[in-house]
Amino acid sequence: xxxxxxxxxxxxxxxxxxxxxxxxxxxxxxxxxxxxxxxxxxxxxxxxxxxxxxxxxxxxxxxxxxxxxxxxxxxxxxxxxxxxxxxxxxxxxxxxxxxxxxxxxxxxxxxxxxxxxxxxxxxxxxxxxxxxxxxxxxxxxxxxxxxxxxxxxxxxxxxxxxxxxxxxxxxxxxxxxxxxxxxxxxxxxxxxxxxxxxxxxxxxxxxxxxxxxxxxxxxxxxxxxxxxxxxxxxxxxxxxxxxxxxxxxxxxxxxxxxxxxxxxxxxxxxxxxxxxxxxxxxxxxxxxxxxxxxxxxxxxxxxxxxxxxxxxx
Amino acid sequence: xxxxxxxxxxxxxxxxxxxxxxxxxxxxxxxxxxxxxxxxxxxxxxxxxxxxxxxxxxxxxxxxxxxxxxxxxxxxxxxxxxxxxxxxxxxxxxxxxxxxxxxxxxxxxxxxxxxxxxxxxxxxxxxxxxxxxxxxxxxxxxxxxxxxxxxxxxxxxxxxxxxxxxxxxxxxxxxxxxxxxxxxxxxxxxxxxxxxxxxxxxxxxxxxxxxxxxxxxxxxxxxxxxxxxxxxxxxxxxxxxxxxxx
Numbered sequence: 001x002x003x004x005x006x007x008x009x010x011x012x013x014x015x016x017x018x019x020x021x022x023x024x025x026x027x028x029x030x031x032x033x034x035x036x037x038x039x040x041x042x043x044x045x046x047x048x049x050x051x052x053x054x055x056x057x058x059x060x061x062x063x064x065x066x067x068x069x070x071x072x073x074x075x076x077x078x079x080x081x082x083x084x085x086x087x088x089x090x091x092x093x094x095x096x097x098x099x100x101x102x103x104x105x106x107x108x109x110x111x112x113x114x115x116x117x118x119x120x121x122x123x124x125x126x127x128x129x130x131x132x133x134x135x136x137x138x139x140x141x142x143x144x145x146x147x148x149x150x151x152x153x154x155x156x157x158x159x160x161x162x163x164x165x166x167x168x169x170x171x172x173x174x175x176x177x178x179x180x181x182x183x184x185x186x187x188x189x190x191x192x193x194x195x196x197x198x199x200x201x202x203x204x205x206x207x208x209x210x211x212x213x214x215x216x217x218x219x220x221x222x223x224x225x226x227x228x229x230x231x232x233x234x235x236x237x238x239x240x241x242x243x244x245x246x247x248x249x250x251x252x253x254x255x256x257x258x259x260x261x262x263x264x265x266x267x268x269x270x271x272x273x274x275x276x277x278x279x280x281x282x283x284x285x286x287x288x289x290x291x292x293x294x295x296x297x298x299x300x301x302x303x304x305x306x307x308x309x310x311x312x313x
Numbered sequence: 314x315x316x317x318x319x320x321x322x323x324x325x326x327x328x329x330x331x332x333x334x335x336x337x338x339x340x341x342x343x344x345x346x347x348x349x350x351x352x353x354x355x356x357x358x359x360x361x362x363x364x365x366x367x368x369x370x371x372x373x374x375x376x377x378x379x380x381x382x383x384x385x386x387x388x389x390x391x392x393x394x395x396x397x398x399x400x401x402x403x404x405x406x407x408x409x410x411x412x413x414x415x416x417x418x419x420x421x422x423x424x425x426x427x428x429x430x431x432x433x434x435x436x437x438x439x440x441x442x443x444x445x446x447x448x449x450x451x452x453x454x455x456x457x458x459x460x461x462x463x464x465x466x467x468x469x470x471x472x473x474x475x476x477x478x479x480x481x482x483x484x485x486x487x488x489x490x491x492x493x494x495x496x497x498x499x500x501x502x503x504x505x506x507x508x509x510x511x512x513x514x515x516x517x518x519x520x521x522x523x524x525x526x527x528x529x530x531x532x533x534x535x536x537x538x539x540x541x542x543x544x545x546x547x548x549x550x551x552x553x554x555x556x557x558x559x
Binding site: 067 | 316
């Protein structure tokens, strides 16, 4: 019958990030997936491309007072404030548990309150073989004197990047804040300082006020706004950063469907992170991955690698 | 935890701003009283966590108060509509510690999870006493249902319009009990902590992101370190609660 095997082949959903192959581009974003094991009770998380584990700092942190969560139209605001057990506890308890449920390279998300703290945390985690990439969070809007203050100033961003760069041979991906005037400036500074990739966007600074109490809903007053409502902003910034740097871009911001994944990849993302969607539907990433081939067929896309940045030029 | 599509069998007002909803479907993931469900509502981004009031024979009952736009919307849903629900969340009450004659203390919309707990304790052969606290007579609900389970039901109203005038702690005076279980507002918890003898369990409420332990949105400090109200709670032991923090 002369079946054309080439055309019958299922769409290629694999991706590549800083030299590491991913079965698919879908990566649950840090802070929405813990260290993986809560979700592994629901489905085999090895179907994921990878995941970015809970933002880890040198010292243990409780984070901000509650309420930490507010709802908005098509989104949410969080002010968790980098709650985590600290890098030593992560090494001792969390990573061993993670290893039991996830067998692929994982993304280690790290944060700090000084350049030295970032470097220290990276160095402590570096020997863990399962860590494929470091994702350096210089964009947390919920902590004072750290986090976002590094991500809103090109020279501070560069200092953190080069300090982390010096202590690991693994790919360093810097996670950027959208709360800046020109994100391309920060991205270029990170690239020049030795970053292997850029991930964006972290949450947008936002707030809500309770009409009954006449006070902010969130105890910390403001928090990070995420969810489908921020997608156009995130997509625009991914598009801009793809144009500004040569290193790979990981796109995120409101992704909840395979269609959203394709849109971000067309804007220039080599892989994507899914955040808030995991909190609303714990099966969100699984559903996105499973529907990806069908949606690619619908738009006549044979391989994801062919669409990265295709919206440009 | 299980993601189930449940059908609304009924959704009716039982007191001012208080509604009872019965959901039918796969509710097998509920295994303890004190657990909660997390309901997805059209037009709202986050789910609504609501404690389980009863769960038997594939039917799950919740009683909720309309306190905002989400619960207002819930109150308009009709029989036959379906809901996407995460079922069987949270640790629930531990009945193994109750002793022979446990006391259940509920305040307002904190009362519903105690109904399922009361049934469970009675099925385990325990002599259960119940204190139900309300502001006024018109707000009373579930009293008749509790009276069908146990003769030892004490109702308090803050304005004295029914039962004992005052608060749940006024009804606690003179009662003997081996252990206590409670759910209600924070001022009531503090008062119970000042009044109660022996050990007990408190079921907490907090604004949640996910409801299943992923986001750290509802964390609290306890004697034993940080706990997530949704996953490690909502029920905490009296001894692990940092009373100066709440």
